[in-house]
Amino acid sequence: VTALxxxxxxxxxDGGRIEPGEWRALxxxxxxxxxxxxxxxxxxxxxxxxxxxxxxxxxxxxAMLSTxxxxxxxxxxxxxxxxxxxxxxGDKVSLVLAPLVASLGVAVPMMSGRGLGHTxxxxxxxxxxxxxxxxxxxxxxxxxxxxxxxxxxxxxxxxAPADRKMYALRDATSTVESIPLIxxxxxxxxxxxxxxxxxxxxxxxSGAFLPELDRGLELARTMIDLGVDRGxxxxxxxxxxxxPLGRACGNALEVEEAIHTxxxxxxxxxxxxxxxxxxxxxxxxGAAPSLDAARRAMEVAxxxxxxxxxxxxxIDAQGGxxxxxxxxxxxxxxxxxxxxxxxxxxxxxxxxxxxxxxxxTALGGGRTRIEDSVDPSVGFVITAKPGDVVQNGEPLAxxxxxxxxxxxxxxxxxxxxxxxxxxxxxxxPLISHRVTSAGVTPFEHA
Amino acid sequence: VTALxxxxxxxxxDGGRIEPGEWRALxxxxxxxxxxxxxxxxxxxxxxxxxxxxxxxxxxxxAMLSTxxxxxxxxxxxxxxxxxxxxxxGDKVSLVLAPLVASLGVAVPMMSGRGLGHTxxxxxxxxxxxxxxxxxxxxxxxxxxxxxxxxxxxxxxxxAPADRKMYALRDATSTVESIPLIxxxxxxxxxxxxxxxxxxxxxxxSGAFLPELDRGLELARTMIDLGVDRGxxxxxxxxxxxxPLGRACGNALEVEEAIHTxxxxxxxxxxxxxxxxxxxxxxxxGAAPSLDAARRAMEVAxxxxxxxxxxxxxIDAQGGxxxxxxxxxxxxxxxxxxxxxxxxxxxxxxxxxxxxxxxxTALGGGRTRIEDSVDPSVGFVITAKPGDVVQNGEPLAxxxxxxxxxxxxxxxxxxxxxxxxxxxxxxxPLISHRVTSAGVTPFEHA
Numbered sequence: 001v002t003a004l005x006x007x008x009x010x011x012x013x014d015g016g017r018i019e020p021g022e023w024r025a026l027x028x029x030x031x032x033x034x035x036x037x038x039x040x041x042x043x044x045x046x047x048x049x050x051x052x053x054x055x056x057x058x059x060x061x062x063a064m065l066s067t068x069x070x071x072x073x074x075x076x077x078x079x080x081x082x083x084x085x086x087x088x089x090g091d092k093v094s095l096v097l098a099p100l101v102a103s104l105g106v107a108v109p110m111m112s113g114r115g116l117g118h119t120x121x122x123x124x125x126x127x128x129x130x131x132x133x134x135x136x137x138x139x140x141x142x143x144x145x146x147x148x149x150x151x152x153x154x155x156x157x158x159x160a161p162a163d164r165k166m167y168a169l170r171d172a173t174s175t176v177e178s179i180p181l182i183x184x185x186x187x188x189x190x191x192x193x194x195x196x197x198x199x200x201x202x203x204x205x206s207g208a209f210l211p212e213l214d215r216g217l218e219l220a221r222t223m224i225d226l227g228v229d230r231g232x233x234x235x236x237x238x239x240x241x242x243x244p245l246g247r248a249c250g251n252a253l254e255v256e257e258a259i260h261t262x263x264x265x266x267x268x269x270x271x272x273x274x275x276x277x278x279x280x281x282x283x284x285x286g287a288a289p290s291l292d293a294a295r296r297a298m299e300v301a302x303x304x305x306x307x308x309x310x311x312x313x314x315i316d317a318q319g320g321x322x323x324x325x326x327x328x329x330x331x332x333x334x335x336x337x338x339x340x341x342x343x344x345x346x347x348x349x350x351x352x353x354x355x356x357x358x359x360x361t362a363l364g365g366g367r368t369r370i371e372d373s374v375d376p377s378v379g380f381v382i383t384a385k386p387g388d389v390v391q392n393g394e395p396l397a398x399x400x401x402x403x404x405x406x407x408x409x410x411x412x413x414x415x416x417x418x419x420x421x422x423x424x425x426x427x428x429p430l431i432s433h434r435v436t437s438a439g440v441t442p443f444e445h446a
Numbered sequence: 447v448t449a450l451x452x453x454x455x456x457x458x459x460d461g462g463r464i465e466p467g468e469w470r471a472l473x474x475x476x477x478x479x480x481x482x483x484x485x486x487x488x489x490x491x492x493x494x495x496x497x498x499x500x501x502x503x504x505x506x507x508x509a510m511l512s513t514x515x516x517x518x519x520x521x522x523x524x525x526x527x528x529x530x531x532x533x534x535x536g537d538k539v540s541l542v543l544a545p546l547v548a549s550l551g552v553a554v555p556m557m558s559g560r561g562l563g564h565t566x567x568x569x570x571x572x573x574x575x576x577x578x579x580x581x582x583x584x585x586x587x588x589x590x591x592x593x594x595x596x597x598x599x600x601x602x603x604x605x606a607p608a609d610r611k612m613y614a615l616r617d618a619t620s621t622v623e624s625i626p627l628i629x630x631x632x633x634x635x636x637x638x639x640x641x642x643x644x645x646x647x648x649x650x651x652s653g654a655f656l657p658e659l660d661r662g663l664e665l666a667r668t669m670i671d672l673g674v675d676r677g678x679x680x681x682x683x684x685x686x687x688x689x690p691l692g693r694a695c696g697n698a699l700e701v702e703e704a705i706h707t708x709x710x711x712x713x714x715x716x717x718x719x720x721x722x723x724x725x726x727x728x729x730x731x732g733a734a735p736s737l738d739a740a741r742r743a744m745e746v747a748x749x750x751x752x753x754x755x756x757x758x759x760x761i762d763a764q765g766g767x768x769x770x771x772x773x774x775x776x777x778x779x780x781x782x783x784x785x786x787x788x789x790x791x792x793x794x795x796x797x798x799x800x801x802x803x804x805x806x807t808a809l810g811g812g813r814t815r816i817e818d819s820v821d822p823s824v825g826f827v828i829t830a831k832p833g834d835v836v837q838n839g840e841p842l843a844x845x846x847x848x849x850x851x852x853x854x855x856x857x858x859x860x861x862x863x864x865x866x867x868x869x870x871x872x873x874x875p876l877i878s879h880r881v882t883s884a885g886v887t888p889f890e891h892a
Contacts, residue, residue, distance in 0.1 A: 002618070010620040013495065041484035042619035045491035049459065172448070173488035174456040 001029045005039045012046040020059040027063035031162035037169055044166070044175040052180035054225055060180070061226050064166070064188035069138055069158040071109055071194040073145060079285025080107045082193055083277055084186060085201035086209045086219070087119040089353040089360075090244035093201065094122045094152075095258035096266070096274045097281065099311035102150035103301050104294075106285030109145055109193045111155045118207070118357030120251065120366065123154050128252040128331055128376030132320030148313045160188045179215065183222040191226075197233045197284030198223075199277050202435075205242030205428050207353025213238065213432075220435040228437050235280045236435040237443060239273055240428040243351040243386050246270040250365045250379015250400060252331040259328055262311055264302045269385075272430050275299075276443070332377040334400035338407045340414045342390045349424035351386060352417045359413030363399075363406050378402060380410065384418060386427040447471075447480045455485060458492040466505040473509035477608035483615055490612070490621040498626035500671055506626070507672050510612070510634035515584055515604040517555050517640040519591060525731025526553045528639055529723055530632060531647035532655045532665070533565040535799040535806075536690030539647065540568045540598075541704035542712070542720045543727065545757035548596035549747050552731030555591055555639045557601045564653070564803030566697065566812060569600050574698040574777055574822030578766030594759045606634045625661065629668040637672075643679045643730030645723050646670075648881075651688030651874050653799025659684065659878075666881040674883050681726045682881040683889060685719055686874040689797040689832050692716040696811045696825015696846060698777040705774055708757055710748040715831075718876050721745075722889070778823040780846035784853045786860045788836045795870035797832060798863045805859030809845075809852050824848060826856065830864060832873040 008018055008026055018026070026043070029035045052060065073080045083097055094112060102108045112122035112134075123134045134154045136144070141151040157164070163185050170176050190198055200223060202216045203209065210216050220236035227234035239245075246267040248257040260266045261274060279294035288294035301307040312322040324330050360366050364375035377400060384396035396418060399410030431443040454464055454472055464472070472489070475481045498506065519526045529543055540558060548554045558568035558580075569580045580600045582590070587597040603610070609631050616622050636644055646669060648662045649655065656662050666682035673680035685691075692713040694703040706712045707720060725740035734740035747753040758768040770776050806812050810821035823846060830842035842864060845856030877889040 006618070006620050009491075013491065013620055036618075037482075037484040038487040038615060039619055041487040042491040042621060045455075045459065045488040046495065049492065049495050169484060172452070172482075173485055174452050174459055175488060 200236035203241035355417035549756035646682035649687035801863035
């Protein structure tokens with residue numbers, strides 16, 4: 001096995017191709033502990049620098065998928081669709097989309113991660129709802145989806161264990177930002193959900209994992225190819241992450257904003273992204289004949305309260321206090337809050353998402369290490385958006401913190417993150433491109 | 447420390463430069479166990495693929511050198527010169543050179559390694575002399591060099607421990623054949639000998655570590671640069687390893703051939719390489735005014751028995767049976783031997799050194815793993831050389847083995863290694879180039 005690993009390291013080092021059976025053998029041997037971390041680290045660095053072609057990326061995805069368990073949901077007889085985002089600051093879209101799309105007859109088996117670095121995680125947000133459990137077994141998740149069409153759970157150790165081990169190693173060896181490795185990692189987990197369709201939210205801009213548009217498009221195309229090869233239709237939208245999405249940044253604050261959005265009262269940018277991604281999910285899931293029809297159906301589900309009722313069902317099924325949907329004050333409340341006022345008149349030139357995301361972590365609301373615990377109550381609500389004209393002393397944001405020291409730290413964060421100038425470049429369009437297996441087109445509002 | 451490692455991995459991955467202080471920090475942290483193997487493996491693969499420039503190679507050499515102890519021999523007041531070979535089959539040159547050069551007034555602090563893979567190691571050869579100890583402390587080696595001008599010892603754990611650890615990792619992660627990494631590894635050990643001069647024997651041809659001439663020249667130039675920057679003059683000769691050097695291949699058999707050579711009775715190719723390298727050592731060590739004068743001095747030391755007497759002194763000082771110099775039959779003798787006869791008439795087209803080297807290992811005379819023990823008595827004496835015209839049934843070689851099964855295995859090795867044809871390409875010139883800090887010139891026989 002060590003000799004096999006050595007041969008494959010050497011070949012990838014010299015720019016050669018790894019065959020499907022070799023990917024399987026290497027992945028299984030690594031998952032089983034027969035190939036040591038140091039050999040896999042050398043291999044991953046060679047793969048990072050030399051790249052993987054489409055067939056190799058596909059073989060790696062299959063190999064990682066086959067090391068673990070997966071959901072089987074074909075017997076439901078309805079579309080099974082999830083959404084994946086490359087991660088951003090203030091991105092509470094999953095919390096809205098899952099109940100909204102499930103309320104319209106598409107099964108949503110949603111497995112999510114925890115926050116790390118400057119971006120938050122859906123699991124942390126959900127767990128700010130008192131009692132909410134995200135650790136469901138695959139059997140429990142299946143039963144819940146059979147009953148109410150949706151489950152929102154953490155990725156268990158049963159799913160793609162080779163990917164879990166390999167991702168931790170990549171994180172420690174600066175081999176994360178490789179498009180084929182990212183695509184294979186995400187798709188091996190998403191395909192384990194037994195999906196018939198997947199919608200990708202690929203962020204671009206300074207707060208995105210891959211800030212450059214061309215890299216985001218390449219990731220989208222790679223993941224679309226992987227899905228198509230396995231009978232899972234994939235559509236990607238390119239969305240803006242040069243500023244936080246919506247106003248709330250912080251776990252409980254984002255849950256509250258998600259609930260407002262489910263009632264149609266959310267910030268326009270959150271609603272815009274939710275409707276655009278949701279329409280794709282409903283069409284892929286066979287629950288709407290067109291994007292326009294899907295959008296109209298969602299508007300009705302929101303205005304009628306049907307989407308909000310579905311969120312209550314999900315929260316209730318997972319042990320949480322469903323009263324939160326009518327009364328968000330049951331969420332944990334911060335000990336102190338204070339307004340942040342514009343230090344001068346002008347135009348908001350920038351709300352830097354990485355600075356805001358790191359600011360949430362500094363307040364105790366995020367992780368720098370995976371084992372850190374998270375304070376759900378802290379964060380920011382930033383009402384100012386790039387391009388807004390503001391007066392000196394006008395409130396731009398609110399800091400929510402544990403105590404006075406936290407308030408001061410939060411205000412410092414906002415002073416650095418929010419730039420006011422005489423003039424400002426226009427921000428990125430909220431949604432700029434739509435990518436399918438047929439190609440890339442500019443996004444057009446439905 | 448882990449964050450530092452991660453930053454340096456990332457920079458080298460993207461083709462950037464590592465600064466001197468960073469090389470030091472990384473090397474020290476790795477030697478101390480603060481940087482895990484998997485991070486170093488990723489770094490080494492990035493370094494392998496992206497390369498190191500001259501300043502980086504130099505910084506890495508210094509960093510590894512400074513993790514360990516070194517010999518201090520300046521107080522001797524004479525030149526201190528060693529030879530390093532990139533490794534070959536039948537290469538017993540060190541056994542001849544050390545006593546020969548030491549007998550002419552240059553100190554030779556010779557640290558060597560063990561055989562691994564298809565090439566033999568000087569330590570294994572010396573240890574076939576009954577009683578010979580190669581594990582000397584640096585203090586013992588210093589006292590012996592003060593007294594008799596030479597010590598032949600193993601590289602102790604005190605010398606460049608970071609290199610030792612890094613080399614084992616490179617061996618397991620297919621990152622060995624990188625010229626800057628090789629050069630830094632060799633020079634960090636050689637410079638620890640406290641040398642004023644170093645002569646390199648860079649092999650080329652099918653049996654060499656780097657078979658291609660241009661890669662050998664690049665390695666030579668890299669090592670010359672490293673030496674020059676530290677006040678250690680370096681000269682390299684490019685020598686042939688498209689066939690074994692001399693006739694004997696196997697530990698005790700090579701000691702016997704080395705003793706014959708010390709008396710002027712060795713094979714012409716061994717004598718040719720010994721005199722060429724020895725002349726460079728004597729000039730670098732200030733013991734001869736020119737290469738011609740050095741060569742004449744060596745011829746006298748050989749014919750007078752002075753060189754052989756120096757070998758006796760060394761053997762005696764290190765606990766060995768010095769009678770071996772007058773009577774090689776005190777060496778371990780193989781249980782069985784048999785001639786190998788030419789299977790047809792023709793011209794010897796090839797004596798494949800890798801096949802011969804692996805054949806020695808198969809007889810028990812070499813290692814496939816570092817912990818294997820070695821049978822000193824087995825091996826081959828191959829009298830046929832490429833270009834020789836031979837008759838059908840003419841003896842070409844002798845197999846020395848433990849038993850009948852070994853004899854059969856050895857004969858099979860020779861049938862594969864020795865090719866007889868109607869015509870043959872000329873072999874590589876024994877010594878083709880001389881490389882100094884001034885450049886490369888064709889080698890001219892003195």
